[in-house]
Amino acid sequence: MNAANRSTAEGILFTDQYQLTMAQLYYRLGLQEKEVQFEHYFREYPDYGLHKAGYCVNAGLEWLLDWMQETSFRPEDIDYLRTQRTRSGGRVFADDFLAWLAGNGNFNCLSMQAVLEGRVVHPNVPITVVRGPLAMAQILETALLNQLNYQILIATKAARIREIGRAQLMLEFGLRRGHDRGANAGARAALIGGADYTSNVGVSHLLGLPPKGTHAHSMVQLFIAMGQTELDAFRAYAELYPDECLLLVDTVNTLESGVPNAIKVFEELRRKGYKPVGVRLDSGDLAFLSIQVARLLNEAGFPDTAIVLSNNLDELVIWQIVTQISQEAPRYGVDADALVNRLVYGVGTRLITSWGDSALGGVYKLVAVHHENQWRPAIKISESIVKTPNPGDKRSWRVYDRRGKATADLIALADENPALADPLLLRHPTEQAKQRALPRAEISRIEPLLAEVLRQGERLEPSPTLDSMRRRRQADVECLDPGVRRIMNPHIYHVSLSQELWNLKQRLIDEAAL
């Protein structure tokens, strides 16, 4: 796709057709300016098959807001819509609607409350609340879901790998396996969720990080094809990058060629006063090999050089490697803790595509309509109560227990103040019988989750730095119960409704059944 086509396909036409046909319907009925509220939330944590997440990490808002502020119906977009034809050859979009779109087809009319990026988020709790005129709030749906769902998915996966990787360095290496240009958003989300650095040059540049990397097999292959050796390749690399000497040792044979050659080059570097960075293993039994490599490096007097592992790593693979090392390393005279502490995880495919569950089922639902001077709750009954959105103009809160741990997220109507309730009643969102009454004395803090980020197109929060998003994530993760944090079969975090919201939802369901 060339640049001209990209501005077409990534601008306002980056949407589903039905958003536009619905907008025209609203225009035809005179409802295009009707004030409404949509909510973005997800219903279930990502489930990677054997293991389901216990929490998600929010990401994506900043780039969505950038997009919203730049995007509108351009004359050429309107021209294109004018050419669309129905089955019988008539125009899909009429001139008066297109004229309205040309004048009003931008997002400066919208206001937004949102959970800030980096924060921990849970199912059914609104992450983004969009308020404004119906037509444009509706048209925003597709782009909002596309951008937020993916970044939350990847930030969450990164947080899980970070959880298992402890304090070890974690590098995002997934650009070549990401989904086309989406890989940039994935790299950003990975950095928010837990990766320390990325190999992605453009995204590193934008976020102010140094990009990381080693070299490819092709470098060694090239030397060999020209009649030279792996050692020659390593030497050439070390001479040019004496400060950054990280060598990929598995092109020929890791233990018999790669590591011995790397050690020779490291010794030469040391004699010149440089500190070699380490080696990278990209194939084979990474647990076994890292023990053997550590042993060889230790024997050669390089006990601190890093051992970078890559090749389809994810939280389970890393867990398996660390477990195997702790069992087997002593047998080879290698200190298991010291070895784990020198590991660096290069995580590619399985992070950037959220391998195992490659989509977050985030939805964007109409929850309220301003009609006859008040917010009227909107509901969709659907086939199951679990999928019925929580109706109405609402607020959400995080409730912390006496230990300072987050004990529940509470969704309440806008005019409720849960801080005043004693006890605070927490209703299970769907099961009638499940509820909890929390005495005020058990609660250390009740915190509103949403911040106002956009008022009629004007941004109210400064652009977050990567550091600030990471600090939010760390703080929120530390407030989770360890049972919620664990990567297998986590405790289910409580997401609760207030009694008033529960009553409203029940009443609307009953009315719809009439």
Add this chain to the structure above:
Amino acid sequence: MNAANRSTAEGILFTDQYQLTMAQLYYRLGLQEKEVQFEHYFREYPDYGLHKAGYCVNAGLEWLLDWMQETSFRPEDIDYLRTQRTRSGGRVFADDFLAWLAGNGNFNCLSMQAVLEGRVVHPNVPITVVRGPLAMAQILETALLNQLNYQILIATKAARIREIGRAQLMLEFGLRRGHDRGANAGARAALIGGADYTSNVGVSHLLGLPPKGTHAHSMVQLFIAMGQTELDAFRAYAELYPDECLLLVDTVNTLESGVPNAIKVFEELRRKGYKPVGVRLDSGDLAFLSIQVARLLNEAGFPDTAIVLSNNLDELVIWQIVTQISQEAPRYGVDADALVNRLVYGVGTRLITSWGDSALGGVYKLVAVHHENQWRPAIKISESIVKTPNPGDKRSWRVYDRRGKATADLIALADENPALADPLLLRHPTEQAKQRALPRAEISRIEPLLAEVLRQGERLEPSPTLDSMRRRRQADVECLDPGVRRIMNPHIYHVSLSQELWNLKQRLIDEAAL
């Protein structure tokens, strides 16, 4: 991400850092212009857990070529690289290299042979062969893999759904669950691989298709919140789009409200001389509901209106629905075949993210270096013979048997002509004992797989139309044995090496072991 940042992050810096550090090394050694060949291929079909693909569909080339022709190191990219620092504070990239990059950092020096888009492709057979000066051929790696791997992945998934969906209409609905902007490439690949239309407006526009869609639950919710009814919403929609009336019937209750209301509106349309298009089911037991909905529509005299199904469809879910319909429909007086023939599949999440296996492990490997006036084969031994690339300057061929079915892909050295061999010897790529000798009389056709698409930056093939890519896919799929086409446990298609290539590979492996 705003537009200025997008041109930074989606231009030449859409790469891994190590491509740039390796390029500088090659420059430092005077090798930046050395003629080399890289090959892009994948090692394994996508494996969705329970079921593995038996073939892939090629896609992505055209948009990659667009990108290559527009992309180069801009002055601001060079300025950024000048700011990169090593651990000790020195410059990562020196001025002489950056000056060379500023003058030569584009892809006009490269030539490319490729399998055309839409064609069926198999493991280890080169899909794209890049030839040209080392530095820029190396720098291309990340962007090439990123763009081709994803589109092949999605075209393949679409072809599988098409296989199960038979002649039924298949709509791509995945934009909101795709991976950020990558969703556009996904929509294109889905259309090449098997989808008839997409809801994605921008991509439809670029490819000259009408975008498809219905309406959202929010339209019905809005009417209800304002004190009106689902029927009012349907009527309003039908009045505006009498030609395109496709109604989403599951906002309140599919069988008790949605379908009866849709039928009322369809009757009104019929009286006005319009033909209603159909209904969409987006939740619940789609097999059971579609039988019941068909029964109601039949009874009301609408035996031809479409029933669009959506909600996490993929090839297995569709298979299950069709199977259940064939078993249960007769019990409700519904003709199973007639019902299946009126189904339309709206496929979203599981198509656009290739749910179950969200990445194609395509690689880009150095296979030959032009050194001392000849192509020297390059090899990487790695940990297993399966992952060892096929070395050297090669050509690939598809061999058809007497029935006209493709019976094997053959990889041979560039100077071999398999059309002259009788019998044609096909060696298993890794297993010594496995080989087939095919008498010439058994072969109806031997076809070269690669076409020259780029010569020193100049494109040699016209931009393919969507139709031409789809025709290639259809023709190639029809040439597959039914056992290879089936979606569960397919026959393994033969990918073979010529005897000469086998000998060369074995010799290089033996030499490397010395």
